[in-house]
Amino acid sequence: MQSTSRHHLVPREEGGRYGPTIDLCQPCHSSVHRFLTNRELARLYPTVEALRAAEGLQTYLRWIKRQRVERITNRRARR
Template sequence: MARRRLRPTQGPPLSNVSEAETRCGLCEREVQATSRHHLVPREEGGRYGPTVELCQPCHSSVHRFLSNRELARLYPTVEALRAAEGLQTYLRWIKRQRVERITNRRARR
């Protein structure tokens, strides 16, 4: 299979372009980057459903503390996700932090 060649972008060099800050949909902090989170996980039928942009710490923590089944059945909106009992301690902590990345993984079973 042939490799695709990337075309150079038009405009100023990337080093001179300032990254626009965005807001996380869960913790509402200003962050440099977000990722798309399906409010109803794709595995549970939410492939074309609503999404929200989350920072990496929030996205990792949502999937760390809540199962896909719980997300689909109990927390299908941002408001419900913010009110999730399992995320309250995390949300109180992250709102005071300036971190962009965290590592939190589920324990091996």
């Protein structure tokens, strides 16, 4: 079973520390932050509906729908 992590709809760094959150599987959460900046998330995608419609995520969302989430690893490179 894939673990989930809490995603702040408005990133903490952009003033969303106490704002609404959603649970995302770890690969999806990593991908959201890979394809969208915190500033974009705060200004353009502060709701679940807006995030689902984000143009930058559409290719990933189409791909992930066809995958078995238990087998996906999508870790960001350590810096």
